[in-house]
Amino acid sequence: MEVMILMKDQVEKLYNELSGEYNFFAPVKEKGYIAYRKISNPEEIELNYFNSKIPPKEILFPQMEVLFEFKTDGKNVIEIEDRKDLDEKNILFGIRPCDAHSFDLLEKFFAFGDFQDEIFLKKRENSLIIGIGCNSPKSTCFCTSIEGHPFQKDDMDIFLVDLGDKYLVEGISDKGRNIIQQLSWLSKASKTDVKEAKELAKKAEDLITTKLDLTNTSKILESNFSNAIWKEVSENCLGCGSCSFLCPTCTCFDVIDENAQYENRGRRIRIWDTCQFCLYTLHTSGHNPRNSNIERCRNRILHKFSYYPLNYDIIGCVGCGRCIQVCPVNNDLRTIINKINNIKTKEEENASA
Numbered sequence: 001m002e003v004m005i006l007m008k009d010q011v012e013k014l015y016n017e018l019s020g021e022y023n024f025f026a027p028v029k030e031k032g033y034i035a036y037r038k039i040s041n042p043e044e045i046e047l048n049y050f051n052s053k054i055p056p057k058e059i060l061f062p063q064m065e066v067l068f069e070f071k072t073d074g075k076n077v078i079e080i081e082d083r084k085d086l087d088e089k090n091i092l093f094g095i096r097p098c099d100a101h102s103f104d105l106l107e108k109f110f111a112f113g114d115f116q117d118e119i120f121l122k123k124r125e126n127s128l129i130i131g132i133g134c135n136s137p138k139s140t141c142f143c144t145s146i147e148g149h150p151f152q153k154d155d156m157d158i159f160l161v162d163l164g165d166k167y168l169v170e171g172i173s174d175k176g177r178n179i180i181q182q183l184s185w186l187s188k189a190s191k192t193d194v195k196e197a198k199e200l201a202k203k204a205e206d207l208i209t210t211k212l213d214l215t216n217t218s219k220i221l222e223s224n225f226s227n228a229i230w231k232e233v234s235e236n237c238l239g240c241g242s243c244s245f246l247c248p249t250c251t252c253f254d255v256i257d258e259n260a261q262y263e264n265r266g267r268r269i270r271i272w273d274t275c276q277f278c279l280y281t282l283h284t285s286g287h288n289p290r291n292s293n294i295e296r297c298r299n300r301i302l303h304k305f306s307y308y309p310l311n312y313d314i315i316g317c318v319g320c321g322r323c324i325q326v327c328p329v330n331n332d333l334r335t336i337i338n339k340i341n342n343i344k345t346k347e348e349e350n351a352s353a
């Protein structure tokens with residue numbers, strides 16, 4: 001399929017054409033940050049941004065979500081009302097490549113095992129990602145160490161490249177190509193446009209200076225559960241949870257039933273939770289298997305760099321750098337990975353003995 005051009009002053013036209021059929025989510029400025037919101041006015045769209053503070057996972061997996069509502073006779077549940085909005089179609093517009101990849105990881109988690117999360121999976125199935133290349137990655141980005149790239153397009157349906165006064169538009173999936181055909185007023189890209197996009201991709205790649213070697217990290221972690229390194233890397237952690245709440249691949253949640261006692265109604269909700277909180281694994285007996293920051297910090301790292309590879313054959317981090325940017329005590333994930341990589345494996349120790 002041909003590569004097309006969307007002029008920047010045509011974004012409104014694109015929105016008007018698609019927002020009748022789709023809930024249109026896009027980056028907007030909110031309280032000084034970028035957030036993904038369902039928009040009703042295309043003038044709100046802000047594509048001149050680095051990345052959002054809260055990742056776009058919140059579109060399909062919000063911080064607070066009603067799973068279902070129920071009616072009671074005052075004592076027992078007599079009726080369950082399932083969600084009626086799951087068949088609605090969504091466009092996730094202006095998503096960065098690392099975050100687009102995070103949806104693949106979230107899908108693996110929510111589809112794993114015998115009890116699949118139908119709410120997340122249905123919404124994901126009905127969502128189309130129109131992503132955009134990252135022309136100016138920041139010093140905290142390291143997607144290229146995790147087989148990603150600032151111009152990675154595999155996890156998107158349509159891929160955009162910012163060429164100044166216009167966007168290069170490329171259909172990636174069948175769903176994306178169908179949408180582009182529907183937008184018959186898009187003009188064709190010239191060879192110069194395509195060449196410029198390639199040059200921008202190379203420039204962006206060169207801006208990512210962090211190079212992490214993750215080849216053996218998972219293997220090292222498997223045999224170093226009790227290593228002294230966990231005390232060292234958790235010493236300054238405040239347990240604030242920012243690193244995991246704002247991580248696009250973290251999925252932990254708590255489930256709560258709320259009753260409106262006088263109306264004989266209630267609802268079951270889920271809210272984000274984090275393994276960095278001391279209450280997260282606290283048993284009713286008072287025992288807590290992750291009683292200190294040491295166990296909690298270890299769990300965050302093992303989850304992403306050991307359990308994800310073991311369960312899904314993929315690294316559970318997309319290299320977005322959010323956890324590095326937001327940590328109030330500068331607990332840098334890249335430093336932790338390098339420290340882990342410097343631990344000798346049992347085979348290396350035996351060989352040098």
Ligand code: SF4
Nearest residue numbers: 247317318320321323
């Ligand atoms: S662990 Fe950090 S760098 Fe990796 S995906 Fe999560 S927030 Fe981004």
Ligand code: SF4
Nearest residue numbers: 237238240241243327
């Ligand atoms: S953001 Fe930093 S201080 Fe807060 S829980 Fe994570 S590592 Fe600890």
